[in-house]
Amino acid sequence: MINRIGKRAFAIVFTVSLLGLGACSSAPDEEDIQRVPNKSAQALYEDAKQTLDSGLYARAIELLSAIDSRYPFGPMSKQVQLDLVFAHYQAGNTEQALATIDRFIRLNPNHKDLDYMYYMRGLVNIKADENAFQEYFGVDRADRDANRTRVAFTDLSTLVNRFPDSGYAPEAKRRLVWLLNKMARYELKVADYYYEREAYLAAANRGKYVVEHYSQSSYLDEALEMMEKSYEKLGLPELSKHARMTRELNKNK
Template sequence: MIMKLGKRATALVISASILGLAACSSAPEQEEIERVPNKSVQALYEDAKQTLDSGLYARAIQLLGAINARYPFGPYSRQVQMDLVYAYYQTGNTDQALATVDRFIRLNPNHKNLDYMYYMRGLINIKADENAFQDYFGVDRADRDVSKTRVAFQDLSTLVKNYPDSNYTPEAKKRLAWLLNKMARYELKIATYYFEREAYLAAANRGKYVVEHYSQSSYLLEALDMMEKSYDKLGLTELSEHVRKTRALNQR
């Protein structure tokens, strides 16, 4: 026989179920922390640092997470969070890495290592946009969405602009050049798609966008070529001629 529950009883059952699920989801995390030896914060951090330097990132996350939970306001707290960002990045856990970076930047807006955090945020967003399987087999992915690439570009641009003397700035500049080319190539891929479907105005506008926003990329001439042939198809001879002259100047 099925018993009918009153509204209050039903609510209690549902609440109990939710609490049970929450307990189950947090139990593994608590167990991970309890597996870490009960040492001083200094001894624990030394273990974590040695583990991190050895490339044992999953174990390093376990140790660093335990320190972060046991000593959230201790002398190693900020360094632990920075190390956690790196470990999460190395394991490919980009969501957790970004969450940790964003929390660090929000709570420590004037920290001396903020340049490192912006650098790591850029690298994490680049990794979040990667597909190792397709990259390995050489699949052309230029037509994929580049939203994460744009965010990475913003992160590294912030680093270069606000911390020009940072040790991470030279590498950031190299990555910015690569990201710029990636974004320009994406726009041209879409322009080609439009052109092949005789949407010539849309194709010309995509080429124009590259010229206006990514003129420092290696795709400038291709963008100008896309504009010229699109204008030709539209019968806009004056615009086509102007683009032709501009392209000739940039080929010198």
């Protein structure tokens, strides 16, 4: 069963599910759950599994939530929660997915699938930070607040550091590189905003922040350039010169 979940989780990294984007829904309420047929936990799970595999995420969430509510201590309760996270993620219910993940981590601190939960927490926070349609049509949103991005970075860093041998670690590392660049890009967008409004000290400090915290990103040269020109505007030639020399040294590496 876990292998099925693992394959499903890796699939969502490399494909954009338009069905998932179109199936956004809120979590089912008690009335929805009550309408689920009164079957055994195993029978309900078989229905939920088939529904989930068919991409009918809203219905799968109803079925899984019914199992979770009616059989909270059953033998498949952990598996139900794993599937609920995936279903909520695909349906775009990021807050419900995060709540399920956090509850699972809190109640099962030593569970064998904890790496999967941190991996999914990172992906959910990434999705929560994105406007799918604007991203799809190529609208530049790098100037948005990067808080969710930072949380996703922490989630995936936790996975890599605590579970280095996890099957999810290689993809998490690739995501971390992307997130690092995204955070650095955000800081430089803000720096550009300040520079255009002649707030040169604030612009220089944003560039400095990228140098100090995101030196492994692909935006190091741009950050140093921002520092160089901002310090020049501030009448600080030595600091401007130092930023320029650092840029040149990095280019020659």
